[in-house]
Amino acid sequence: MNNKLQAMEVFVQVVDAGSFTRAAETLQLPKATVSTLVQSLETSLSAKLLHRTTRMVTVTTDGAAYYERCVRILSDVRDAEESLSRTRLSPSGRLRVDVPTGLASEILIPALPAFFERYPDIMMELGSTDRPVDLIEEGVDCAIRGGELGDDSLIARRVGIINFVTAASPGYLERYGVPQHPRDLERHRCVNYFSAKTGKTYDWDFRRGEERIDIGMRGVIALNDSNAYVQAGLSGLGVIQMTDYLLTQHVAAGRMVQLLADWTSEPLPVHVIYPQNRHLSAKVRVFVEWVSELFANHPFMHLRAVPRVGSNALPLAAMETVTAGAAAATMSS
Known part of the structure; x- marks a missing residue:
């Protein structure tokens, strides 16, 4: 489950940044790791989430819908963690x-x-x-x-x-x-x-x-x-x-x-x-x-x-x- 949550967070960051490279820099992860995690999501979902070209990264229709759900899920997870910790x-x-x-x-x-x-x-x-x-x-x-x-x-x-x-x-x-x-x-x-x-x-x-x-x-x-x-x-x-x-x-x-x-x-x-x-x-x-x-x-x-x-x-x-x-x-x- 932790790997799935990390993959979701990486996917959200790629969509936000519009780039695997910028997402990797923001998350301080190797670019290859970012790419692998997104690919693992696509494999597990049997759906293409992103269109990739040599110059552009854009979200697919399925990817846009999945992105919105990921944002809500990750937000709920952070809220739950903060409510049970001294983070606040x-x-x-x-x-x-x-x-x-x-x-x-x-x-x-x-x-x-x-x-x-x-x-x-x-x-x-x-x-x-x-x-x-x-x-x-x-x-x-x-x-x-x-x-x-x-x-x-x-x-x-x-x-x-x-x-x-x-x-x-x-x-x-x-x-x-x-x-x-x-x-x-x-x-x-x-x-x-x-x-x-x-x-x-x-x-x-x-x-x-x-x-x-x-x-x-x-x-x-x-x-x-x-x-x-x-x-x-x-x-x-x-x-x-x-x-x-x-x-x-x-x-x-x-x-x-x-x-x-x-x-x-x-x-x-x-x-x-x-x-x-x-x-x-x-x-x-x-x-x-x-x-x-x-x-x-x-x-x-x-x-x-x-x-x-x-x-x-x-x-x-x-x-x-x-x-x-x-x-x-x-x-x-």
């Missing part, structure tokens, strides 16, 4: 998480000692990138992302919100002057942020009461990493829009100056996301709860109405919006 109290195992770079360096990583003190048996693999990862294809258990979720294959829990302001270094302002209105920025040097997925440069937006202005800036440089983006502003390359959790310390130290303080930018919701066809294991569950608690007590991340930004507060970093299709598995071997 002391979850263990590898947890793969992906987080935007600025949020990882400034908020998540400094708080992780408290997480590991609470859950010492979890081993975390933390990816730090502003690129929207494919959770299923890349074997990621969950991710933190900003923006509205547009993919029905993902479950999202809203855990926070981020806001944006505009800033520049004192040296830059001394040389180029201080803009008094968002339209003045069209005559300034600006630092743009572009999507790591599409290559599209994001417009800048400003709100004041009923007024709303969206501007496509002609920048001298564009970046797709929030930490590098902050450094570009500190280096005097131009005006930036950035997150308060990344810039407040620089404003307080006089390294950056807030601009257009009576204008705000569109805030972004922050979600923890994970695939809906995956069992929400105890380690993922406790991480989601811990992140929710962390953000709820954080001055810049907790869910709230958009705050009035003070003269010495400086905000928010670009975070890739989760869009439809971002987590769709590519069925290639």
